[in-house]
Structure formats: C-alpha cells, structure tokens
Amino acid sequence: MYKKVERQALYVWIYSLKWRKKLQRYGTIYxxxxxxxxxxxxxxxxxxxxxxxxxxxxxxVKRVALAHRKELDEHYVLKTNDNKEDSE
Incomplete structure (x- = not known):
C-alpha cells in the first residue's frame, strides 16, 4: 500500500545553474x-x-533556506457583510 511521506522544501541559491544537475541526488527539483x-x-x-x-x-552553494509553508495556517475564513448588518 502507498505510504505518504512528509516532505520539506529547501531553497538552494547557487553560483551557476550548471550545478543544478548535482542537486538531483539530494531530492526532487520542483x-x-x-x-x-x-x-x-x-x-x-x-x-x-x-x-x-x-x-x-x-x-x-551560496545559501540554503527552509520553506515555511508547513508553519502557515491553510484554513481561511471568508468575511461577509452579514456581520456588519447584524451589529447595526
């Protein structure tokens, strides 16, 4: 059965793009x-x-940074004008 693997995004700044092929061995280039x-x-x-x-x-490699997407709250609540009408 398929098992879900948690992944983390890394941003890798490099001096030249000719090195991006070497980065494939560390993970999936998105x-x-x-x-x-x-x-x-x-x-x-x-x-x-x-x-x-x-x-x-x-x-x-110049620098490496972790993506903060996992830390963000992805559940959004839409604001409606109904709340303003009720308070008036």
Whole structure:
C-alpha cells in the first residue's frame, strides 16, 4: 500500500545553474529560477536537516533556506457583510 511521506522544501541559491544537475541526488527539483539562480528542492522531512548541512558545505552553494509553508495556517475564513448588518 502507498505510504505518504512528509516532505520539506529547501531553497538552494547557487553560483551557476550548471550545478543544478548535482542537486538531483539530494531530492526532487520542483522549480528552478534562472534569473535569481536558485533551486526549489523537495526532500524527506526526516532528512531535511542533514541535507541542509551537507549542501551548505558545498562550494557551489551560496545559501540554503527552509520553506515555511508547513508553519502557515491553510484554513481561511471568508468575511461577509452579514456581520456588519447584524451589529447595526
């Protein structure tokens, strides 16, 4: 049976885009920005800290940042004008 694996997004800024192929061995490349020279990489949540530490040690990597999407609340409540009419 299929088991859901939690993933974490990493933003990896690199000096040149020719190095993005090397990043494939660390996880799944989801997006590449040629203008800003960064790669959005998905890795397993359990190994995210190890991968971040390993990538920061590479010469071709400027910096690595974790995505904060998991920390955001994705449940939104729509505001309606009914509340204003009730209070008047």
């Amino acid at each position: 997006y590449t920005s040629p203008k800003m020279k960064y790669v959005m990489l998905y890795v397993n949540s359990s190994k995210a800290a190890e991968v971040k530490k390993e990538l920061t040690a590479k010469k071709y």
